[in-house]
Amino acid sequence: MQVELAEERVFRMTDRFTLEHAEGRAWSKRIEAFGAMARVTGLFAQPKDDEFEVVYRERRLQPFWRLIVSTSTTYERARDYEMKVLPEVREVTIGEQVLPVVAGQFKVRGLESCKDETRRETLIDGLSKQVTPGLSAYLQHDAIEIDADALAAATAEGLVVVPPEAKASMVVRDVIAAAIGKIDADRVLEELVRVEAVDLYYRPVHAFRYRRAGKEAVVEFDAVTGEVRTGGATFEQHLGKVMDTQFLLDVGAETLNMVIPGANLAKLMIVKGMALRERRDPS
Template sequence: MDVEIAEERIFVLTERFSLDHAEGRAWARRADAFGTVARLGGLLNRSASEDYECVYRERRLQPFWHLHATAVAGYERTRTYTVAVSPSVRSVRISGEDVAAEAGQFRLSGLESCRDETSRQYLFDGLSRAENPALASYLSYPGTVTDAEALAEAARGGIVVVPPENKASMLVREVMSAAIGKIDADRVLEERVTVDLVDLVYRPVFAFRYRHAGKEAVIEFDGLTGDIRPDGATFEQYLGKILEPRFLLDVGVEAVNIFVPGTQLVRILAEQGVKQATQRREG
């Protein structure tokens, strides 16, 4: 089996809204974060509805993984086919040979030449590791290629850069396991798995924690879609935490061989243009 794995990349999706815009939208929904009682109280007592304080503002980059894999298998197998004919048929001449027929059928053997090809996209939440196809909606937004050093600098500047809880190497193995299917073959001619995308994607999120009547609650604002979540959360514990290169893919031939004995590992570039653009930026 041959395995091809793309160079890992980090993308930061470009936020569509500013922090001020997000805060204004969140402030208008502040009562929602405290539930039905707070909303009703605001309707009955306008002064009470203004008894809110924003005690924390957060601008963060939240991760998810985007992988894509293609599996190709070429193989041969011998099969016997049963062909129905009229009950009166006693033999059928095929390619100059008579094949006996009995009880309205005759049997033929042949060598099947087969090729299977499957392709699938995988999206994993960077915090829970759960596969989440709904994250595909973010892939239509523009973004830029970056690296761990640039993210660390962003964290030092006050942006909460949340490191992924799952390593790319673990996800690549999971994707490969799903891509490798059982082959019903007499002889395998070709077997290849290509993981042609290994992208760590960061999407912008704003979070605001409000205090009201001795309680605190958080509203999240999606920096791409503009959606508001009144049951949000903050990631203050990640403030200033640096994304280390160990979170990226680092799969050697030995590691892959442990997973698939006899594997030949090839590293490929998903897009040569992306690498060139990165080099220009660094230059």
């Protein structure tokens, strides 16, 4: 089996809305953030602005993974084919083989040459670790490739960089395991697993925590899609902390041992880095 691993990359999505716009949109949802009772009360007596206090503002980068895995397997298998004939036929000669006819049909054995190919893109929420196809909407917007220094600079600017709950090795392991299916083969001639992309995306989110009558609630504004959501969360525990990208981006041969029991370098031809990048991006 040959396995090709793309280099891990990190992308930061571009803000499409200003902080002022985000705060204005979030403010319009402040009553809903406090639940159904607050909304019902607001129908009869509109709460005054001074009843709400913004106790915390957060600009954060929230993660999701994008992986592309393709497989190609070439193999052979022997199969018996049942062929129907007319009632008067008693036997059929093919080459030097004389094949008896039973119940109006005869069997001929052949060798099937097969090739199975698959390619799938998987998007995984960085916090819930769940496959989330809806994240594809973000890929329609601009993003720039960054490195550890750029993430550190974002932290210095006051952004909260939220680390994903799963490392690259974990998500690659799970996606490869799902891509490798069972093959009905007598002899495998070639197996190729190509991990074409292991990309960690960071999307910008603004969060505002309001206080009213001793209670607190959070409103989130998505700085890429413009969506406003109540009932969100904040991540003060990561404020000012620099993420260890080396810890996250650690895909290697040991990952394959998790997927393919007993795999080792003697059995696997592993290609990682520039050679694969040149294949998938010839420009």
